[in-house]
Amino acid sequence: TASSARSCATYERRLMAPRPDDSIDTILIAVFSFLAVIAATAHWAAGQRRQRLLKVSRSKTTVVRRPREAAERLAATAEAERLAAEAEAKAKALQEGAAARRAAAFARAQAEAAAAKAAAAEANRQMAKARDAAENPPAPVELGAEEVLSALEAAVEVGRGGFGVVYAVELPSLPGWGRVAVKRALSGVDAREVMAEVSNLRRCAHRVVLPLLGYCGAPRAACIVTALMRGGSLDDHLLLLPDARARLQKRFKGTPGLSWSQRLSALCDAARALVHLHSNRILHRDVKTANILLDGALLPLQTRGGERRVYRAFLSDVGLAKERAGGSMTMATNATSNVYSTGFADPNFLDSNQHSAKTDAYGLGISLLMALTGGEPSRGLRSAYEDDVLDMVAGKEGAGGGLLHAARRAARWPQAATQELVKAVHGLVYERKSQRLPLPEALAAFEAALRFGGDDDGGADAGAAAAAAPVAAERPTASGAGFSASGATSSGASASASSSSGGGSTSAPGSLTRAVGGLHKEYVAGGGDASLARLQDRISNAYLSMMGHLERRHEQRGGAPLPKGSSEEEKINALAPRSAGQSQLCDSAHTLRRWYNACRHERGQWSVGARPSDKEVARVIERIRGLLDLERRA
Numbered sequence: 001t002a003s004s005a006r007s008c009a010t011y012e013r014r015l016m017a018p019r020p021d022d023s024i025d026t027i028l029i030a031v032f033s034f035l036a037v038i039a040a041t042a043h044w045a046a047g048q049r050r051q052r053l054l055k056v057s058r059s060k061t062t063v064v065r066r067p068r069e070a071a072e073r074l075a076a077t078a079e080a081e082r083l084a085a086e087a088e089a090k091a092k093a094l095q096e097g098a099a100a101r102r103a104a105a106f107a108r109a110q111a112e113a114a115a116a117k118a119a120a121a122e123a124n125r126q127m128a129k130a131r132d133a134a135e136n137p138p139a140p141v142e143l144g145a146e147e148v149l150s151a152l153e154a155a156v157e158v159g160r161g162g163f164g165v166v167y168a169v170e171l172p173s174l175p176g177w178g179r180v181a182v183k184r185a186l187s188g189v190d191a192r193e194v195m196a197e198v199s200n201l202r203r204c205a206h207r208v209v210l211p212l213l214g215y216c217g218a219p220r221a222a223c224i225v226t227a228l229m230r231g232g233s234l235d236d237h238l239l240l241l242p243d244a245r246a247r248l249q250k251r252f253k254g255t256p257g258l259s260w261s262q263r264l265s266a267l268c269d270a271a272r273a274l275v276h277l278h279s280n281r282i283l284h285r286d287v288k289t290a291n292i293l294l295d296g297a298l299l300p301l302q303t304r305g306g307e308r309r310v311y312r313a314f315l316s317d318v319g320l321a322k323e324r325a326g327g328s329m330t331m332a333t334n335a336t337s338n339v340y341s342t343g344f345a346d347p348n349f350l351d352s353n354q355h356s357a358k359t360d361a362y363g364l365g366i367s368l369l370m371a372l373t374g375g376e377p378s379r380g381l382r383s384a385y386e387d388d389v390l391d392m393v394a395g396k397e398g399a400g401g402g403l404l405h406a407a408r409r410a411a412r413w414p415q416a417a418t419q420e421l422v423k424a425v426h427g428l429v430y431e432r433k434s435q436r437l438p439l440p441e442a443l444a445a446f447e448a449a450l451r452f453g454g455d456d457d458g459g460a461d462a463g464a465a466a467a468a469a470p471v472a473a474e475r476p477t478a479s480g481a482g483f484s485a486s487g488a489t490s491s492g493a494s495a496s497a498s499s500s501s502g503g504g505s506t507s508a509p510g511s512l513t514r515a516v517g518g519l520h521k522e523y524v525a526g527g528g529d530a531s532l533a534r535l536q537d538r539i540s541n542a543y544l545s546m547m548g549h550l551e552r553r554h555e556q557r558g559g560a561p562l563p564k565g566s567s568e569e570e571k572i573n574a575l576a577p578r579s580a581g582q583s584q585l586c587d588s589a590h591t592l593r594r595w596y597n598a599c600r601h602e603r604g605q606w607s608v609g610a611r612p613s614d615k616e617v618a619r620v621i622e623r624i625r626g627l628l629d630l631e632r633r634a
Contacts, residue, residue: 142215346358362428569593
């Protein structure tokens with residue numbers, strides 16, 4: 001180790017010792033070092049310079065780019081603001097437009113509601129005026145041909161029949177009526193036929209006969225003018241064909257189709273009109289649902305099931321009606337006559353070519369069957385339900401399923417009302433002509449079913465109508481709707497139907513009892529024209545019912561047929577002769593006959609002091625009823 005250390009020290013000394021060429025090396029080293037420093041410095045300076053140039057170029061690029069980006073940003077912002085402003089303007093415009101449309105729609109709805117309310121008020125006013133015209137017939141206005149022809153230029157056709165075309169127009173000669181119905185005679189119809197209809201309408205004025213307002217007798221413009229019935233016809237509501245729906249949508253504000261009580265109420269009014277026509281010795285000759293018109297204004301009717309809303313109905317097309325000659329109960333017509341409607345014409349008329357009160361009643365019976373089932377008479381309605389009707393009247397268990405189902409489907413007819421009305425259909429349509437149900441008794445059955453036939457859901461018991469019938473006359477009637485006791489209200493309606501159809505006698509009181517109940521329980525207040533009309537109708541119905549009873553009794557006893565052309569007085573003397581111990585019956589019948597004649601010839605002219613009181617009429621009818629009941633029990 002010591003040796004190695006000595007060797008190293010010697011080597012170091014030798015290295016550190018100066019040599020001759022060391023100065024040159026030192027100089028070279030110094031030069032090279034200086035050059036290296038200069039190169040490094042130049043390299044560093046070049047790098048710095050490059051860095052400065054790069055920074056300058058970058059700063060220049062940034063300075064150039066920033067204004068463009070800013071401009072682009074400003075342009076984008078401006079565009080966004082513009083689009084936002086446009087969107088806001090559009091939204092505001094849409095809001096304003098929607099608000100304006102809502103305001104316009106609201107104003108339009110208000111205007112339409114006000115117009116509808118005004119139209120409804122005007123329609124109600126016109127219907128009330130029409131009802132008042134029916135109650136108190138005004139003097140018909142004779143129209144000039146020029147006025148009629150001018151009005152018909154812009155007229156709207158609302159109906160067409162065998163007599164003429166019906167238009168809805170406004171006439172200056174009838175201020176306050178608004179649009180009225182103008183029935184213009186078809187070409188070929190003689191103007192004298194128009195005047196005959198005018199005469200009939202004047203004589204047949206009644207609260208359920210379409211009132212006459214005016215007429216024109218000029219051959220080129222022959223027409224009659226009546227009130228316009230906005231409710232359409234019963235035929236429209238029962239069949240609801242497309243054209244019928246279109247007509248109802250224009251004028252009728254209620255629900256097309258009608259409830260069962262509204263259908264039956266319309267038929268009650270038609271039956272009252274027919275009873276009135278027959279009491280004046282006039283045959284209608286074309287009874288059908290198309291000639292039963294509704295006024296379109298709902299009126300209250302009190303029934304066992306509560307208050308119902310029904311329409312007043314009017315019998316129209318009295319232009320085809322004809323007066324029966326003398327005392328004849330039938331009237332022949334020409335073989336080529338078209339005074340009938342398919343399905344509504346009595347087969348007896350088609351065989352004999354003779355109209356009668358029973359052929360009129362047949363049309364009413366078919367109308368009732370149509371209202372019950374919704375069927376169309378021209379398509380075999382009578383034969384379609386013949387078995388059901390006959391089986392139900394015969395009392396067969398489970399009979400009439402098809403008819404009852406059709407009645408429920410057509411208008412939810414209560415089963416109790418349907419069963420009672422089927423008996424009336426049988427008496428008016430299917431029974432032998434000599435045993436047909438008298439029209440006043442059919443009217444009694446209609447009214448009984450209407451007032452006591454059950455609720456709208458048909459839940460009433462089948463015998464409820466007959467059980468509740470004796471109190472029918474005790475209930476107040478809706479005189480505003482044209483309902484009255486009419487000499488026959490409810491009790492015994494089914495018994496009368498079965499008796500007249502060969503079911504044997506019954507102890508149930510008949511229509512005379514119902515007339516007494518109506519007179520005892522419904523006193524007429526005030527002595528005005530309406531009360532007078534009700535009293536006259538009751539007398540007429542009671543008299544016709546009495547005569548029908550006496551005639552059937554006479555036939556059952558095998559009495560000889562009464563001579564044709566016999567007066568009413570001669571008929572009573574023959575049917576209830578004093579010589580047979582029937583002096584009281586004969587005297588009472590003649591008293592009722594005199595009142596009946598006064599009703600026919602002095603309708604609307606009886607003074608309060610001259611006419612009989614309700615109690616006096618009731619006593620006479622009660623006496624007749626008692627004598628007939630006593631005779632039947634004997």
